[in-house]
Amino acid sequence: MADLEQFQQETRDWLEANCPKTMRKPMRTESDACWGGRNFEFKSDDQRNWLKLMGEKGWTAPEWPKEYGGGGLSREQSKILKKEMARISARPPLQSFGIWMLGPALLKFGSEEQKKEYLPPIVRGEIRWCQGYSEPGAGSDLASLQTRCEDKGDHYLVNGQKVWTSYADKADWIFCLVRTNREARKHLGISFVLFDMASKGVSTKPITLISGKSPFCETFFDDVKVPKENLVGTLDRGWDIAKYLLTHEREMIGGSGGSAFASRGLGEVAVSALGADDDGQLSDTALRAKIATAELDGWAFLLTMERAKDEAKAGHGVGARSSMLKYYGTELNKRRFELMMASKGMSALEWEGEASNEGELPRAWLRTKGNSIEGGTSEVQLNIISKRILGLPDPKVV
C-alpha cells in the first residue's frame, strides 16, 4: 500500500513536470489524436515530445514487460497512472493498433526475436500497424478468407485482397491473415504473417464512409514477397492467434464506447444546450429520463470493464467475455451518440462550417454506427456468448 502511495506521488510529480500544457486538455476532434509511425505529421512539438517522453518510460503500454519497451507496471500501478493522467486531463500520447491488438498477440504467440524486434517500436510509436483480416468474401465468416500465401522456399509469396483495412494507407506494417493450406478445413489452413506495407506489390485504395471521411481502404497484394521469419506461431495455425487478437480488439472497441461515460456527462451536454428548470433539472423530462437510463447503463458498464480486468488479473477471466464487452459497449456508444444528437437539435445537423467544427458531431455520430460492425458484428458477438459462455446448442443446419 505504502509502495502504491509512493508510486502515485512519483507519477503525479513526473506528469506535472513532463506533460506539456497543450496536451492537458481533451482532444477536440479525431484529428488531434496521435497515431505515430514513419509518416505521421505531428500537429505540434508538444504532441511529438509527449509521445517521446511517454514512449521512453514505456507508459504508452504500461503493463507490457520492460524488456520489450513496456512500462512493466502492475495492474494497480497502471490504474494509478490512468487516474493521474485523468486528473490533469492528459491526452493519450498514442493511439495504436500495435498496442491494442498486435502487441498482446505477439506477447503470447511471438518468438523471442519477434517480440524484441516489433514491440519496442510499437511502444515508442515509431511503427504504425494495420489489420488485414476482412476480405470481400470473408466478413463475419472470417475463416473463409482466401488471400493466398505460398511457400517459395526462401520466402512466402502473398496474393489477394483485403477490405475495410483501417488506415491501410497510413500504416507502416500489416498483420495479416492468409491461407497457407487449401486442402485443410477452413480454420486449419490459416496463418498469421507480418509484412511491411512498403513491400513491392502492396497497394491501397481509400473508401469513403457515410461520415464523408476515408479512414479505411481496399488493400491489394500482388506477388508480395514476405520473409519466412515473419510468420507468427505455427504454419496453418494462425486462427488461434487471430481469435486471441480479436478478444483484445473487442475489449478495446467496447471499452472506448464505455469510457466516454466517465468523462463529460451527456446530461451536462443536454442542460447546456436545452436549459434546466429551477431545480437544475433538464427541462425536457422525456429526454432526461432517456439520458438517465443511458448514464446508468454507462456507469454499470464502466464498472464491468474494470471488474473484467480485475478478474483476469486474479486468474479467473473468460476470453469470450470480451464479446459481451464488445456487444454492450458498442450498442451503448451508439445510444450515447443518438442522445447527443437529440440534445443538440438542429445544430447537431450542421455538416460544414467553423461553428460545428466541420460537422464534427454528426460525423462522429455516423462513425459510431460502425462500432457494432467492426471487430465482429453485434450479432456475431451474441452468437459467441450463446455458444461459448451459455453453452447453448449449435443451430441445426438445414
Place this chain on the structure above:
Amino acid sequence: MALVYTEEQEMVRDSAKGFLAEKASVSVFRKMRDAGDTLGWSRALWVEMAEMGWAGILVEEQYGGLDFGMTGAALILEEMGKNLTTSPFLSSAVMATQVLRGASEAQKQAWLPKMVSGEAVIALALDEGVKHDPASSQLQAEKLGNGYRLNGSKAYIIDGFDADGYLVLARTDGEAGDQDGLSLFLVDAKAKGISTSSTKLLDSRNYAGAKFDNVEVSGGDLIGEAGKGLDALEPALNAGRIGLAAEMLGASAQCFETSMEYLKDRSQFGQKIGSFQGLQHRSAHLYSELELVRSAVIKAGQDFEASAEHSGMIASLAKAKSGEVAILAANEGVQLLGGIGMTDEHDMGLYMKRIRAAQELLGDYAFHAGRFAKWRGF
C-alpha cells in the same frame, strides 16, 4: 479497490449457499405461502441465522455483532434471492441496525444485543403512500413536555407485522415534501396507541400498515437530531437499496439459470429450442445485462463500506439497474418456458412476483434514475 470478492467474502457466500439449500430453499417458501402464514418468515430459522452471525453481520463487535461489512451482507441477500428465502434480514439486520449506529448508547444497549441474538426485530416505518418517498411523510410528532406525541399512519412497512419495535419517521416541523423537519423515533411495538394490520402483497411476505394514535414517546426515543431524520436514515436506505439490488441479482440469476437449462433440454421442430438464434440472442443480451448488475452491486457494497453516507449514487445505480434487469429476467423466464412458465406449479412465477415487489421497494427505477441524474448534474 479491485471489483472482486475477497476469500473471506467467498466463504460467507459458500456457507450461505449450503445453509439456505438445506433449510430455506424455494420449496420452504412455497409451503409457507400455501399455509398462508402472516408472519411470512420462521422465528426458529431466524434464530438459527442469528447463530450463524447474520443478524449481527453489520453490528459493531461490542454489541455482539460481526461488523463484517455490506459486501458480505449483500452476498447473503443474493443467495436469499436465489432461494426466495424470507427472513427479517433486510429489514432488521441490514437496515434497522444501520439506523441504530446513530442511536444513543442507551438505545443501543436496549436493542442491539436482542437483535443480534435473533430475539427482536425492528421494522422501518417510513412510507405513507403508494410510492417510496420518505420526504413526503406527514405523520405528526407534536412536542409534549420532554417528549413527543405521534399521530398518523404508515403503510407497507417491510416486516412490520408482529415486529418488536419500529423506527418511525415523523414530522416535527415543516410540511410534507420538505427534506428538513423529519425526525426518527425508535418506538417499542407494545407502546400504547400503535395498531398494526397485515397487508398481503403478491410476494407473500410480511408487510403491515400501522396507525399511531396519540402514541407518547420520550426525548430519549429520538434518534440523532430532531428535524434531521432523513440524514439519520440515509445510510440505512442506502444499505437497504444495495441489499435489495443484491437480492434481485440473485433472483434474476436464478431465473436465468432455469431458463438456460430449459433451452438446452426442451425440443421443438426436431431440435433443442436453445439452438434457435432468436432465443440465443435474447439470452446473450440478458447475460450481458446481468454482468452489469453484478458490477454495480459489488461496487455499491464497496462504496458503502468506504462511506455509508456517501454511497447514495452507486446505491441508486445498483437499485435501478438491478430492478430493471430483474424484470427482464423474470419476463424472459416466463416467456422462454412457454405454458409451463405460466403455471403456479413452476417456481418462475414466484420469482416474478418477488422481483416485482423488490424493484418497487425503497424506490423504483424512475425514483433512482432521477436521483442518479441529479447527482450527475441534470
